Amino acid sequence: MLTRLPIRRFSINNKKSRLYRWLDIYEDFVGLKEVKQAQSAVNDAERSFIKTQTERRSYSNELLKLQNDLARIRIDMDKLSRSDDAYFELFKSEHDLVKKEKLTQLELKKQDEIERQLFSSLQLALRESQEKEKMRIERTKYWSIIGSVVGALAGMIGATLTNRHRIKEFHNITQESQKLYENLIDKQEISIDKLKQELTNLSSNDSYENILLLNQQSEERIQSKLIYHTNFINRDTGIVKRFSKDKGFGFITRKTDGTDFFVHFQSIVGTGFKTLEEGQEVEFKESQGVKGREARVEENYLVINNNVDYYSSKNRGFGFITRKSDGADFFVHSRSIHQRDLENFHEGIEVDFYESESNRGAEAKDVRIIKNTNTKDQIVNNEISDTNKQETGIIHRWNKERGFGFVRRIANGNDLFVHARSLKDGLRELEIGQEIQFRIQTTEKGDEAYDVYLIKNQ
Known part of the structure; x- marks a missing residue:
């Protein structure tokens, strides 16, 4: 394991060097490298300017201190007599301080000149850095636009190729479906020919038992199909014994044996009726519920009440309206009938509607009852009111x-x-x-x- 460590370290360093090389190429391409160099020059100029400014301030403070010392010595000299020995010592100190003051002033002027030059260099470097940053932004913007255009073109080309591939697959599937359909037709024709041949053989043999056997098999086949597709054999007819509109349930008496079956409101949902009336004749299917045997009313049943025969079109939710002016028939669906008039909609009632065209032909829309909104019992008893006029x-x-x-x-x-x-x-x-x-x-x-x-x- 120890011998592999240098090789692994070398491989890691090699990968890092490649990564840095690619980063340098990218930064040079987008102009980021030049911006970094310009920013580095600005930082160097700023550091030099700050250093020179600090030195100038130190010379300025030193000059101020020397001037204060000279002022103090001159005050002391004014207090002494010229013949005094202390006056001579103060004169020598004044001479030394004057020499230092001259040197400090020269250094201060020199630092001021250097500070001005460095400040100009800092301004120049800052302007150059700003210009390079603007150039980099413009270059990035142009390359972004070019990349967006290229990406959009690539997406369009890819979408075109994908759609072409899908159309080709759809065409192949269509051809395969056509072939399967043709094969199915051929097989059906072969089976029909075989059936004809069997019937011919049976007729030629004139065997009464074979004919009965064939009829029995056909009857069983038809009966099984009826049971499978329509469930017709399990249907019963009966009379509504009672039904509570408030509670939503009632009972139906079967005609064959007089047995009562429980019926719930949910069993008539989707049949076109919202409730059941006593004495109505209904067609239902027996089922086993939680509370025992229940009746489920079929969707296309025929309801008879007070000798008024309601046409089966209402149970399915559609019918026809005859226009008074020319006797033309218009198709009407339950969704086109106003909600408040749906319950009282029946044969022979006068309505108002708008004519429209649909895929079925002429169709009535926005159907409203214009003469009465009476219930079915009121119509039977000739109790017609005039409460629906505007x-x-x-x-x-x-x-x-x-x-x-x-x-x-x-x-x-x-x-x-x-x-x-x-x-x-x-x-x-x-x-x-x-x-x-x-x-x-x-x-x-x-x-x-x-x-x-x-x-x-x-």
Whole structure:
């Protein structure tokens, strides 16, 4: 292990040297190396300038100190007589200090000149560094633009090649599917020919037992397919014994043996009906639930109530409307019927709609009942009301906090309840005195205005 350490260290150093070499090439390419050199020159000039400035300040302080000493000695000399020996000593000290002062002044001037030169050098190096930094930024920007353009072109070329490859694969899959379809057709034709040959052989042999056997096999095959695809054999018919709309469940009596089956609201979801009525004839399938045997109502069942035959198109959620002007038929789907009119939509009722074109042809949109909103029982008993026509009125009272109020009908002057949930066209509240257009519906609490539109603001 000890002999391999130098080799490993050499390999690591070699890798580091390669990495540093590539970094130097990159920095030289983008101009970062020149910027670093310029910044290094600025730092050197700044250090030299600071050093010279420090020396100049030291000479300045020394000169100030000498001048203070000279002033003190001259004051002492003025106090003494010229014949005194101390005066001569002070004169010699003054002479020495004057000589030092002259030398210090010369050095101070020299340091001032050096400081000016270094300051100019610092400014020049700083400007050069800034120019190189700007050049590096411009170069980086241009190379970024070039790289973006090249990357976009490469992406477009790659996407084109990928799409071409996918189209080619899709073409190959299509050809393979066509071949498989042709093979399937050939196999089907072969099986049909074999079946014809078997039938011919049976007919030629005139064997009554073989014919019965073939009929029995065909019947079993058809019966198994019916059980598998439609589950038709397990269906039963019955009469709704009772059904609670509030609780959402009831019972159905089977016709064959009179057995009662529990039925829940969830079992009729998706059939086109929201509830069941007593006496309705329904088609259902028996199933085993948690509480015992349950009935699941089929999606395409036929409901008969009070001798009114509801067409099966409603159970599927679509039908046709005949226009009065020319007798043209228009396809209508349950999603095109206004939500409040969906429950009372039936054959023979007069509606208002918009004509539109779809992939099915002429289709009715925004379907509304324009003459009545009566229930099915009211229609059977000839209890037809006129509560769905549009009326106008003026807001008499309005509570903004609770979101409801009263509108005074222009027709008879009676007050009618109106709630904020009935407002249309983005309205959230009303104000007293506003004129509105509305329709009338009957609820558990009485007559109420709905489908409210603002006419004008007084």
